[in-house]
Amino acid sequence: MSTPVLEIIDLKKTYKRGFRAKPVYALKGVSFKIEPGVITGFLGANGAGKTTTIKCLLELSLADSGRILYFGKEGLSNEAKSKIGFLPERPYFYDYLTGREFLRFYGKISNRLKSQELEQRVNDLLKRVGLAHAGDRQLRSYSKGMLQRVGIAQALIHRPEFIILDEPQTGLDPDGRFEVREIIRETASEGTAVFFSSHLLPDAEQLCDDLVIYKQGEMIYNGSTQKLLGQAESGFRITTSENGKLHEHDVKTAAELQQKIDALRAQRLEIREVRPLRLSLEEIFIKMGFDAKSPIAAIDTEGARR
Protein backbone atom coordinates (compact mmCIF):
# COMPACT_ATOMS: atom_id res chain seq x y z
CA MET A 1 0.00 0.00 0.00
CA SER A 2 1.46 3.40 -1.02
CA THR A 3 1.98 6.24 1.47
CA PRO A 4 -0.79 8.83 1.26
CA VAL A 5 0.37 12.21 -0.06
CA LEU A 6 -1.71 13.81 2.66
CA GLU A 7 -3.22 12.57 5.87
CA ILE A 8 -5.19 14.80 8.22
CA ILE A 9 -6.03 13.56 11.69
CA ASP A 10 -8.57 15.29 13.94
CA LEU A 11 -7.95 18.81 12.65
CA LYS A 12 -9.67 21.57 14.61
CA LYS A 13 -9.83 25.29 14.02
CA THR A 14 -11.77 27.96 15.88
CA TYR A 15 -12.11 31.62 14.98
CA LYS A 16 -12.87 34.32 17.44
CA ARG A 17 -13.37 37.82 16.16
CA GLY A 18 -13.53 40.56 18.72
CA PHE A 19 -12.94 40.33 22.45
CA ARG A 20 -16.41 39.19 23.50
CA ALA A 21 -17.43 37.41 20.31
CA LYS A 22 -18.51 33.77 20.51
CA PRO A 23 -16.01 31.37 18.96
CA VAL A 24 -16.85 29.99 15.52
CA TYR A 25 -15.93 26.32 15.16
CA ALA A 26 -14.71 26.27 11.57
CA LEU A 27 -13.29 22.72 11.72
CA LYS A 28 -14.59 20.26 14.28
CA GLY A 29 -12.00 17.51 14.17
CA VAL A 30 -11.80 16.39 10.55
CA SER A 31 -9.72 13.44 9.33
CA PHE A 32 -9.11 12.15 5.82
CA LYS A 33 -6.41 10.84 3.47
CA ILE A 34 -5.42 11.53 -0.13
CA GLU A 35 -3.73 8.78 -2.10
CA PRO A 36 -1.07 9.37 -4.80
CA GLY A 37 -2.29 9.89 -8.37
CA VAL A 38 -5.92 10.20 -7.30
CA ILE A 39 -8.26 13.11 -8.09
CA THR A 40 -10.12 14.03 -4.92
CA GLY A 41 -12.99 16.49 -5.00
CA PHE A 42 -13.54 18.64 -1.94
CA LEU A 43 -17.20 19.54 -1.64
CA GLY A 44 -19.30 21.49 0.79
CA ALA A 45 -21.58 24.49 0.97
CA ASN A 46 -20.17 28.00 1.41
CA GLY A 47 -18.77 28.34 4.92
CA ALA A 48 -18.47 24.57 5.40
CA GLY A 49 -14.74 24.93 6.13
CA LYS A 50 -13.14 23.99 2.79
CA THR A 51 -10.92 27.06 2.40
CA THR A 52 -10.07 26.98 6.13
CA THR A 53 -8.91 23.38 5.73
CA ILE A 54 -6.78 24.29 2.71
CA LYS A 55 -5.24 27.24 4.57
CA CYS A 56 -4.48 25.03 7.60
CA LEU A 57 -2.92 22.44 5.28
CA LEU A 58 -0.51 25.06 3.96
CA GLU A 59 0.05 26.67 7.38
CA LEU A 60 -1.39 29.92 6.08
CA SER A 61 -3.75 29.69 8.99
CA LEU A 62 -2.66 27.83 12.12
CA ALA A 63 -4.86 24.95 13.28
CA ASP A 64 -5.81 24.73 16.97
CA SER A 65 -5.03 21.02 17.14
CA GLY A 66 -4.71 17.91 15.01
CA ARG A 67 -2.00 16.34 12.87
CA ILE A 68 -1.12 16.87 9.23
CA LEU A 69 1.18 14.39 7.49
CA TYR A 70 2.63 14.98 4.04
CA PHE A 71 4.13 12.00 2.22
CA GLY A 72 4.07 10.12 5.52
CA LYS A 73 5.99 12.76 7.47
CA GLU A 74 4.65 15.08 10.12
CA GLY A 75 4.36 18.81 9.29
CA LEU A 76 4.87 21.03 6.29
CA SER A 77 8.62 21.04 5.77
CA ASN A 78 10.28 22.89 2.87
CA GLU A 79 10.91 19.45 1.33
CA ALA A 80 7.17 18.76 1.41
CA LYS A 81 6.36 22.25 0.11
CA SER A 82 8.62 21.71 -2.90
CA LYS A 83 6.38 18.78 -3.91
CA ILE A 84 3.13 20.73 -3.55
CA GLY A 85 1.43 23.11 -5.99
CA PHE A 86 -1.34 25.46 -4.91
CA LEU A 87 -3.87 27.73 -6.56
CA PRO A 88 -6.00 29.85 -4.22
CA GLU A 89 -9.59 30.89 -4.83
CA ARG A 90 -10.00 33.99 -7.07
CA PRO A 91 -6.29 34.51 -7.71
CA TYR A 92 -4.89 37.93 -8.62
CA PHE A 93 -1.26 38.00 -9.49
CA TYR A 94 1.51 40.54 -10.01
CA ASP A 95 0.06 43.08 -12.46
CA TYR A 96 3.37 44.23 -13.89
CA LEU A 97 4.96 40.85 -14.58
CA THR A 98 4.51 39.08 -17.89
CA GLY A 99 3.05 35.57 -17.86
CA ARG A 100 6.48 34.16 -18.65
CA GLU A 101 8.25 36.14 -15.88
CA PHE A 102 5.54 35.13 -13.44
CA LEU A 103 5.98 31.41 -14.12
CA ARG A 104 9.75 31.73 -14.09
CA PHE A 105 9.54 33.43 -10.66
CA TYR A 106 7.43 30.63 -9.16
CA GLY A 107 9.67 28.03 -10.78
CA LYS A 108 12.80 29.59 -9.30
CA ILE A 109 11.31 29.96 -5.85
CA SER A 110 10.25 26.33 -5.85
CA ASN A 111 13.90 25.43 -6.30
CA ARG A 112 13.27 22.11 -8.05
CA LEU A 113 14.20 22.68 -11.69
CA LYS A 114 17.48 23.81 -13.25
CA SER A 115 17.42 27.03 -15.37
CA GLN A 116 17.28 25.33 -18.76
CA GLU A 117 14.68 22.81 -17.66
CA LEU A 118 12.63 25.61 -16.12
CA GLU A 119 12.68 27.61 -19.35
CA GLN A 120 11.41 24.58 -21.25
CA ARG A 121 8.77 23.92 -18.59
CA VAL A 122 7.53 27.56 -18.80
CA ASN A 123 7.12 27.25 -22.57
CA ASP A 124 5.40 23.86 -22.30
CA LEU A 125 2.98 25.03 -19.63
CA LEU A 126 2.11 28.26 -21.44
CA LYS A 127 1.25 26.09 -24.45
CA ARG A 128 -0.66 23.59 -22.31
CA VAL A 129 -2.88 26.22 -20.69
CA GLY A 130 -3.43 27.96 -24.04
CA LEU A 131 -1.43 31.10 -23.25
CA ALA A 132 1.56 30.69 -25.56
CA HIS A 133 0.42 33.80 -27.47
CA ALA A 134 0.16 35.91 -24.29
CA GLY A 135 3.32 34.80 -22.46
CA ASP A 136 5.07 38.14 -22.99
CA ARG A 137 2.09 40.30 -22.01
CA GLN A 138 1.80 41.79 -18.51
CA LEU A 139 -0.70 40.01 -16.28
CA ARG A 140 -2.80 43.17 -15.82
CA SER A 141 -3.93 42.77 -19.44
CA TYR A 142 -5.13 39.18 -18.84
CA SER A 143 -8.82 38.30 -18.61
CA LYS A 144 -10.20 36.44 -15.58
CA GLY A 145 -10.05 33.13 -17.43
CA MET A 146 -6.46 33.76 -18.52
CA LEU A 147 -5.46 34.57 -14.93
CA GLN A 148 -7.05 31.35 -13.75
CA ARG A 149 -5.14 29.39 -16.38
CA VAL A 150 -1.78 31.05 -15.63
CA GLY A 151 -2.57 30.37 -11.95
CA ILE A 152 -2.95 26.67 -12.68
CA ALA A 153 0.32 26.80 -14.62
CA GLN A 154 2.12 28.29 -11.58
CA ALA A 155 0.76 25.47 -9.44
CA LEU A 156 2.24 22.95 -11.88
CA ILE A 157 5.49 24.72 -12.79
CA HIS A 158 7.76 22.67 -10.51
CA ARG A 159 6.28 19.25 -11.41
CA PRO A 160 4.57 18.78 -8.02
CA GLU A 161 3.48 15.41 -6.73
CA PHE A 162 0.40 16.89 -5.12
CA ILE A 163 -1.66 19.92 -6.15
CA ILE A 164 -4.30 21.75 -4.19
CA LEU A 165 -6.74 23.85 -6.20
CA ASP A 166 -9.28 26.03 -4.41
CA GLU A 167 -12.28 26.39 -6.74
CA PRO A 168 -10.23 26.40 -9.95
CA GLN A 169 -13.27 26.69 -12.20
CA THR A 170 -14.95 29.64 -10.49
CA GLY A 171 -15.82 32.43 -12.89
CA LEU A 172 -14.83 30.53 -16.01
CA ASP A 173 -16.98 30.14 -19.11
CA PRO A 174 -17.89 26.61 -20.29
CA ASP A 175 -14.81 26.46 -22.55
CA GLY A 176 -12.57 27.52 -19.69
CA ARG A 177 -14.15 24.96 -17.36
CA PHE A 178 -13.62 22.26 -19.93
CA GLU A 179 -9.96 23.23 -20.32
CA VAL A 180 -9.39 23.21 -16.55
CA ARG A 181 -11.06 19.80 -16.36
CA GLU A 182 -8.74 18.47 -19.05
CA ILE A 183 -5.66 19.90 -17.32
CA ILE A 184 -6.68 18.25 -14.04
CA ARG A 185 -7.23 14.94 -15.83
CA GLU A 186 -3.87 15.14 -17.64
CA THR A 187 -2.05 16.11 -14.45
CA ALA A 188 -3.50 13.15 -12.56
CA SER A 189 -2.65 10.82 -15.44
CA GLU A 190 1.02 11.77 -14.90
CA GLY A 191 0.81 10.50 -11.31
CA THR A 192 0.12 13.76 -9.49
CA ALA A 193 -2.51 13.68 -6.76
CA VAL A 194 -5.09 16.43 -7.23
CA PHE A 195 -7.20 17.83 -4.42
CA PHE A 196 -9.66 20.45 -5.56
CA SER A 197 -12.58 22.21 -3.98
CA SER A 198 -15.53 23.01 -6.18
CA HIS A 199 -19.18 23.95 -6.25
CA LEU A 200 -19.55 22.53 -9.75
CA LEU A 201 -20.87 19.10 -8.90
CA PRO A 202 -21.37 17.73 -12.43
CA ASP A 203 -17.68 18.41 -13.07
CA ALA A 204 -16.70 16.81 -9.77
CA GLU A 205 -18.83 13.77 -10.63
CA GLN A 206 -17.06 13.36 -13.96
CA LEU A 207 -13.55 14.03 -12.69
CA CYS A 208 -13.14 12.75 -9.17
CA ASP A 209 -12.05 9.29 -8.11
CA ASP A 210 -12.65 10.19 -4.47
CA LEU A 211 -14.67 12.76 -2.60
CA VAL A 212 -14.37 14.58 0.69
CA ILE A 213 -17.65 16.22 1.67
CA TYR A 214 -18.00 18.74 4.48
CA LYS A 215 -21.02 20.06 6.28
CA GLN A 216 -20.62 22.87 8.82
CA GLY A 217 -17.04 22.09 9.69
CA GLU A 218 -17.51 18.31 9.85
CA MET A 219 -16.60 15.68 7.30
CA ILE A 220 -19.70 13.74 6.29
CA TYR A 221 -18.20 11.62 3.53
CA ASN A 222 -14.73 10.49 2.48
CA GLY A 223 -14.57 7.74 -0.07
CA SER A 224 -14.96 6.74 -3.66
CA THR A 225 -17.24 8.77 -5.93
CA GLN A 226 -18.57 5.60 -7.53
CA LYS A 227 -19.36 4.09 -4.15
CA LEU A 228 -21.37 7.14 -3.18
CA LEU A 229 -23.21 7.21 -6.50
CA GLY A 230 -23.72 3.44 -6.28
CA GLN A 231 -25.36 3.75 -2.88
CA ALA A 232 -27.94 6.01 -4.42
CA GLU A 233 -28.73 3.53 -7.22
CA SER A 234 -32.35 2.38 -7.36
CA GLY A 235 -32.22 -0.12 -10.27
CA PHE A 236 -31.76 -0.12 -14.05
CA ARG A 237 -33.72 1.15 -17.05
CA ILE A 238 -33.74 -0.72 -20.38
CA THR A 239 -34.89 1.20 -23.42
CA THR A 240 -36.16 -0.86 -26.38
CA SER A 241 -37.40 0.09 -29.79
CA GLU A 242 -40.36 -1.44 -31.58
CA ASN A 243 -41.68 -0.10 -34.89
CA GLY A 244 -39.85 3.17 -34.30
CA LYS A 245 -41.38 3.66 -30.83
CA LEU A 246 -39.26 3.65 -27.68
CA HIS A 247 -40.31 1.69 -24.59
CA GLU A 248 -38.74 1.76 -21.11
CA HIS A 249 -38.52 -1.22 -18.75
CA ASP A 250 -37.35 -0.70 -15.15
CA VAL A 251 -35.85 -3.47 -12.99
CA LYS A 252 -34.51 -3.37 -9.44
CA THR A 253 -31.49 -5.69 -9.28
CA ALA A 254 -28.61 -6.82 -11.53
CA ALA A 255 -30.04 -10.36 -11.60
CA GLU A 256 -33.43 -9.08 -12.72
CA LEU A 257 -31.66 -7.00 -15.35
CA GLN A 258 -30.07 -10.11 -16.93
CA GLN A 259 -33.40 -11.96 -16.93
CA LYS A 260 -35.21 -9.01 -18.45
CA ILE A 261 -32.59 -8.59 -21.20
CA ASP A 262 -32.89 -12.31 -22.05
CA ALA A 263 -36.67 -11.99 -22.15
CA LEU A 264 -36.58 -8.92 -24.39
CA ARG A 265 -34.12 -10.56 -26.79
CA ALA A 266 -36.32 -13.63 -26.92
CA GLN A 267 -39.13 -11.30 -28.01
CA ARG A 268 -36.74 -10.01 -30.71
CA LEU A 269 -36.99 -6.47 -29.43
CA GLU A 270 -34.18 -4.09 -30.25
CA ILE A 271 -32.36 -2.97 -27.07
CA ARG A 272 -31.30 0.66 -27.46
CA GLU A 273 -29.90 1.50 -24.03
CA VAL A 274 -29.30 0.04 -20.57
CA ARG A 275 -28.45 2.48 -17.78
CA PRO A 276 -28.42 2.50 -14.00
CA LEU A 277 -31.14 4.53 -12.33
CA ARG A 278 -29.40 6.70 -9.81
CA LEU A 279 -29.27 10.20 -8.48
CA SER A 280 -26.66 12.61 -9.76
CA LEU A 281 -23.96 13.80 -7.38
CA GLU A 282 -25.74 17.15 -7.28
CA GLU A 283 -28.97 15.51 -6.10
CA ILE A 284 -27.12 13.41 -3.53
CA PHE A 285 -25.24 16.46 -2.28
CA ILE A 286 -28.43 18.45 -1.83
CA LYS A 287 -30.05 15.57 0.07
CA MET A 288 -26.97 15.18 2.26
CA GLY A 289 -26.94 18.86 3.01
CA PHE A 290 -30.57 19.61 3.64
CA ASP A 291 -32.53 16.43 4.20
CA ALA A 292 -31.11 14.55 7.13
CA LYS A 293 -34.13 12.22 7.23
CA SER A 294 -33.75 11.11 3.63
CA PRO A 295 -32.69 7.46 3.20
CA ILE A 296 -29.76 8.55 1.06
CA ALA A 297 -28.57 10.94 3.71
CA ALA A 298 -28.78 8.11 6.22
CA ILE A 299 -26.73 5.81 3.95
CA ASP A 300 -24.17 8.47 3.17
CA THR A 301 -23.65 9.83 6.61
CA GLU A 302 -23.51 6.48 8.34
CA GLY A 303 -22.90 3.59 5.97
CA ALA A 304 -20.55 5.38 3.60
CA ARG A 305 -18.42 7.06 6.20
CA ARG A 306 -14.99 5.49 6.51
Place this chain on the structure above:
Amino acid sequence: MNYLKSICVIGVNTYREVIRDRILYGIVVFALLLIGLSVVLGGLSFAEQAKISADFGFAGIQIGASILAIFVGSTLVAKEIDKQTILTLLARPITRTQFILGKFVGLILVILTVMAGLAAVLAGLLLFLQLPITGLFAVALYGVILEALVLVSCTLMFGVISRPIMTVIFASSIFLLGHWVSSLEGLMKMKSIASEPTFQIGVKVAKIIPNLERFNWRSAPIYNIDVPFQDLAYATVYAIGWMIVFLALTSFIFRRRDFV
Protein backbone atom coordinates in the same frame (compact mmCIF):
# COMPACT_ATOMS: atom_id res chain seq x y z
CA MET B 1 22.87 29.03 0.01
CA ASN B 2 19.28 28.20 -0.94
CA TYR B 3 18.17 30.46 1.90
CA LEU B 4 19.86 33.48 0.29
CA LYS B 5 18.85 32.43 -3.21
CA SER B 6 15.16 32.50 -2.29
CA ILE B 7 15.55 35.96 -0.73
CA CYS B 8 17.23 37.17 -3.93
CA VAL B 9 14.50 35.67 -6.14
CA ILE B 10 11.79 37.45 -4.12
CA GLY B 11 13.90 40.61 -4.07
CA VAL B 12 14.35 40.65 -7.85
CA ASN B 13 10.63 40.00 -8.34
CA THR B 14 9.73 42.84 -5.98
CA TYR B 15 12.17 45.12 -7.78
CA ARG B 16 10.67 44.24 -11.14
CA GLU B 17 7.12 44.80 -9.91
CA VAL B 18 7.85 48.16 -8.23
CA ILE B 19 10.08 49.54 -10.97
CA ARG B 20 7.25 49.06 -13.48
CA ASP B 21 4.61 50.62 -11.22
CA ARG B 22 3.39 54.07 -12.27
CA ILE B 23 3.50 55.41 -8.72
CA LEU B 24 7.30 55.22 -8.90
CA TYR B 25 7.42 57.60 -11.84
CA GLY B 26 5.30 60.11 -9.92
CA ILE B 27 7.83 60.06 -7.08
CA VAL B 28 10.80 60.35 -9.47
CA VAL B 29 9.19 63.32 -11.25
CA PHE B 30 8.57 64.96 -7.86
CA ALA B 31 12.24 64.50 -6.87
CA LEU B 32 13.40 65.82 -10.25
CA LEU B 33 11.20 68.88 -9.80
CA LEU B 34 12.81 69.48 -6.40
CA ILE B 35 16.27 69.29 -7.99
CA GLY B 36 15.05 71.59 -10.77
CA LEU B 37 13.69 73.98 -8.17
CA SER B 38 17.16 74.08 -6.63
CA VAL B 39 18.46 75.78 -9.80
CA VAL B 40 15.70 78.39 -9.63
CA LEU B 41 16.26 79.04 -5.92
CA GLY B 42 20.03 79.07 -6.37
CA GLY B 43 19.55 81.73 -9.05
CA LEU B 44 18.11 84.07 -6.41
CA SER B 45 21.53 84.26 -4.76
CA PHE B 46 24.43 85.88 -6.62
CA ALA B 47 27.26 84.51 -4.50
CA GLU B 48 26.06 81.11 -3.33
CA GLN B 49 24.07 79.76 -6.30
CA ALA B 50 25.97 76.46 -6.55
CA LYS B 51 25.79 75.82 -2.79
CA ILE B 52 22.06 76.51 -2.57
CA SER B 53 21.43 74.31 -5.63
CA ALA B 54 23.51 71.48 -4.12
CA ASP B 55 21.67 71.80 -0.80
CA PHE B 56 18.26 71.56 -2.47
CA GLY B 57 19.47 68.84 -4.81
CA PHE B 58 20.56 66.57 -1.95
CA ALA B 59 17.31 67.35 -0.13
CA GLY B 60 15.43 66.29 -3.30
CA ILE B 61 17.25 62.95 -3.37
CA GLN B 62 16.68 62.39 0.34
CA ILE B 63 12.97 63.26 0.17
CA GLY B 64 12.54 61.11 -2.96
CA ALA B 65 14.19 58.12 -1.24
CA SER B 66 12.15 58.64 1.94
CA ILE B 67 8.84 58.95 0.07
CA LEU B 68 9.69 55.76 -1.82
CA ALA B 69 10.57 53.96 1.41
CA ILE B 70 7.38 55.04 3.19
CA PHE B 71 4.76 55.06 0.43
CA VAL B 72 5.87 52.01 -1.55
CA GLY B 73 7.00 50.19 1.61
CA SER B 74 3.56 50.66 3.20
CA THR B 75 1.82 48.69 0.43
CA LEU B 76 4.55 46.13 -0.16
CA VAL B 77 3.15 43.41 2.14
CA ALA B 78 -0.45 44.69 2.24
CA LYS B 79 -0.76 44.34 -1.55
CA GLU B 80 0.42 40.73 -1.40
CA ILE B 81 -2.19 39.98 1.26
CA ASP B 82 -5.02 41.83 -0.53
CA LYS B 83 -4.30 40.13 -3.83
CA GLN B 84 -3.71 36.78 -2.13
CA THR B 85 -0.37 36.35 -3.92
CA ILE B 86 1.05 35.78 -0.44
CA LEU B 87 -0.88 32.51 -0.28
CA THR B 88 0.80 31.07 -3.36
CA LEU B 89 4.20 32.38 -2.25
CA LEU B 90 4.11 31.01 1.28
CA ALA B 91 2.95 27.65 -0.08
CA ARG B 92 6.39 27.42 -1.76
CA PRO B 93 9.53 26.26 0.04
CA ILE B 94 10.26 29.63 1.64
CA THR B 95 9.85 30.87 5.20
CA ARG B 96 7.94 33.98 6.18
CA THR B 97 11.24 35.57 7.25
CA GLN B 98 12.68 34.97 3.77
CA PHE B 99 9.60 36.61 2.29
CA ILE B 100 10.06 39.74 4.46
CA LEU B 101 13.80 39.90 3.70
CA GLY B 102 13.11 39.49 -0.02
CA LYS B 103 10.62 42.37 0.04
CA PHE B 104 13.16 44.48 1.92
CA VAL B 105 15.96 43.72 -0.55
CA GLY B 106 13.66 44.45 -3.52
CA LEU B 107 12.63 47.88 -2.28
CA ILE B 108 16.19 48.80 -1.32
CA LEU B 109 17.27 47.88 -4.87
CA VAL B 110 14.54 50.16 -6.25
CA ILE B 111 15.66 53.02 -4.00
CA LEU B 112 19.29 52.53 -5.04
CA THR B 113 18.30 52.60 -8.72
CA VAL B 114 16.25 55.77 -8.33
CA MET B 115 18.98 57.40 -6.23
CA ALA B 116 21.60 56.55 -8.84
CA GLY B 117 19.50 58.29 -11.51
CA LEU B 118 18.79 61.36 -9.36
CA ALA B 119 22.44 61.56 -8.23
CA ALA B 120 23.58 61.52 -11.87
CA VAL B 121 21.22 64.43 -12.63
CA LEU B 122 22.46 66.36 -9.57
CA ALA B 123 26.11 65.68 -10.42
CA GLY B 124 25.54 67.01 -13.94
CA LEU B 125 23.84 70.07 -12.50
CA LEU B 126 26.66 70.74 -10.02
CA LEU B 127 29.30 70.35 -12.72
CA PHE B 128 27.32 72.81 -14.83
CA LEU B 129 27.34 75.22 -11.85
CA GLN B 130 31.10 74.59 -11.51
CA LEU B 131 30.94 73.03 -8.04
CA PRO B 132 33.60 70.30 -7.85
CA ILE B 133 32.39 66.71 -7.33
CA THR B 134 34.50 65.10 -4.60
CA GLY B 135 34.31 61.93 -2.52
CA LEU B 136 32.11 63.85 -0.10
CA PHE B 137 29.35 63.74 -2.73
CA ALA B 138 29.35 59.94 -2.33
CA VAL B 139 29.44 60.29 1.47
CA ALA B 140 26.29 62.44 1.41
CA LEU B 141 24.55 59.85 -0.76
CA TYR B 142 25.75 57.05 1.54
CA GLY B 143 23.97 58.81 4.42
CA VAL B 144 20.72 58.83 2.43
CA ILE B 145 21.16 55.09 1.76
CA LEU B 146 21.66 54.35 5.48
CA GLU B 147 18.54 56.35 6.30
CA ALA B 148 16.60 54.43 3.62
CA LEU B 149 17.67 51.10 5.19
CA VAL B 150 16.21 52.18 8.54
CA LEU B 151 13.05 53.69 7.03
CA VAL B 152 12.23 50.71 4.79
CA SER B 153 12.67 48.21 7.63
CA CYS B 154 10.60 50.40 9.96
CA THR B 155 7.82 50.81 7.32
CA LEU B 156 7.77 47.05 6.72
CA MET B 157 7.28 46.49 10.44
CA PHE B 158 4.29 48.83 10.56
CA GLY B 159 3.08 47.31 7.27
CA VAL B 160 2.56 43.87 8.81
CA ILE B 161 0.47 45.19 11.70
CA SER B 162 -1.64 47.93 10.12
CA ARG B 163 -3.40 49.09 6.97
CA PRO B 164 -1.30 51.08 4.44
CA ILE B 165 -2.73 54.48 5.44
CA MET B 166 -1.86 53.90 9.10
CA THR B 167 1.55 52.56 8.08
CA VAL B 168 2.24 55.79 6.18
CA ILE B 169 1.22 57.84 9.25
CA PHE B 170 3.36 55.77 11.66
CA ALA B 171 6.41 55.64 9.37
CA SER B 172 6.16 59.37 8.56
CA SER B 173 6.04 60.09 12.29
CA ILE B 174 9.22 58.08 12.80
CA PHE B 175 10.80 59.96 9.89
CA LEU B 176 9.92 63.36 11.40
CA LEU B 177 10.76 62.40 14.99
CA GLY B 178 13.98 60.77 13.78
CA HIS B 179 15.09 64.07 12.31
CA TRP B 180 13.94 66.16 15.27
CA VAL B 181 15.06 63.89 18.05
CA SER B 182 18.49 65.55 18.50
CA SER B 183 16.95 69.02 18.52
CA LEU B 184 14.29 67.90 20.99
CA GLU B 185 16.94 66.35 23.22
CA GLY B 186 18.91 69.58 23.11
CA LEU B 187 15.83 71.62 23.88
CA MET B 188 14.87 69.45 26.82
CA LYS B 189 18.33 69.71 28.32
CA MET B 190 17.50 73.36 28.90
CA LYS B 191 15.90 72.90 32.33
CA SER B 192 13.80 75.99 31.93
CA ILE B 193 11.79 74.26 29.16
CA ALA B 194 11.21 70.79 30.67
CA SER B 195 10.71 69.69 34.24
CA GLU B 196 12.91 66.82 35.55
CA PRO B 197 10.34 64.00 35.04
CA THR B 198 9.48 65.27 31.54
CA PHE B 199 13.19 65.47 30.77
CA GLN B 200 13.74 61.88 31.94
CA ILE B 201 10.78 60.63 29.86
CA GLY B 202 12.04 62.61 26.88
CA VAL B 203 15.51 61.07 27.16
CA LYS B 204 13.99 57.55 27.26
CA VAL B 205 11.69 58.22 24.29
CA ALA B 206 14.64 59.60 22.34
CA LYS B 207 16.42 56.26 22.84
CA ILE B 208 13.62 54.21 21.21
CA ILE B 209 13.50 56.36 18.10
CA PRO B 210 16.26 56.09 15.50
CA ASN B 211 18.16 59.35 15.22
CA LEU B 212 18.11 59.90 11.47
CA GLU B 213 20.20 63.05 11.72
CA ARG B 214 23.22 60.81 12.33
CA PHE B 215 23.15 60.06 8.59
CA ASN B 216 22.92 63.69 7.51
CA TRP B 217 26.18 64.55 5.74
CA ARG B 218 24.49 66.57 3.01
CA SER B 219 26.32 69.78 3.86
CA ALA B 220 29.73 68.05 3.75
CA PRO B 221 30.21 68.27 -0.06
CA ILE B 222 28.75 71.78 -0.18
CA TYR B 223 31.05 73.31 2.44
CA ASN B 224 33.85 70.81 1.90
CA ILE B 225 33.74 69.49 5.49
CA ASP B 226 35.55 66.21 6.09
CA VAL B 227 33.52 63.38 7.64
CA PRO B 228 35.74 61.28 9.95
CA PHE B 229 35.85 57.57 9.20
CA GLN B 230 34.74 56.83 12.78
CA ASP B 231 31.53 58.79 12.15
CA LEU B 232 30.86 56.80 9.00
CA ALA B 233 31.57 53.48 10.74
CA TYR B 234 29.46 54.37 13.77
CA ALA B 235 26.53 55.53 11.60
CA THR B 236 26.77 52.32 9.55
CA VAL B 237 26.63 50.14 12.66
CA TYR B 238 23.81 52.31 14.07
CA ALA B 239 21.75 51.98 10.85
CA ILE B 240 22.34 48.23 10.58
CA GLY B 241 21.44 47.82 14.26
CA TRP B 242 18.08 49.56 13.82
CA MET B 243 17.47 47.70 10.57
CA ILE B 244 18.04 44.33 12.30
CA VAL B 245 15.75 45.30 15.19
CA PHE B 246 12.94 46.38 12.84
CA LEU B 247 13.31 43.36 10.53
CA ALA B 248 13.44 40.94 13.47
CA LEU B 249 10.25 42.46 14.91
CA THR B 250 8.60 42.35 11.47
CA SER B 251 9.50 38.71 11.05
CA PHE B 252 8.39 37.85 14.61
CA ILE B 253 4.96 39.45 14.05
CA PHE B 254 4.56 38.10 10.51
CA ARG B 255 5.37 34.51 11.52
CA ARG B 256 2.34 34.51 13.83
CA ARG B 257 -0.07 36.01 11.35
CA ASP B 258 -3.13 34.00 10.31
CA PHE B 259 -4.24 34.58 6.71
CA VAL B 260 -7.97 34.12 7.22
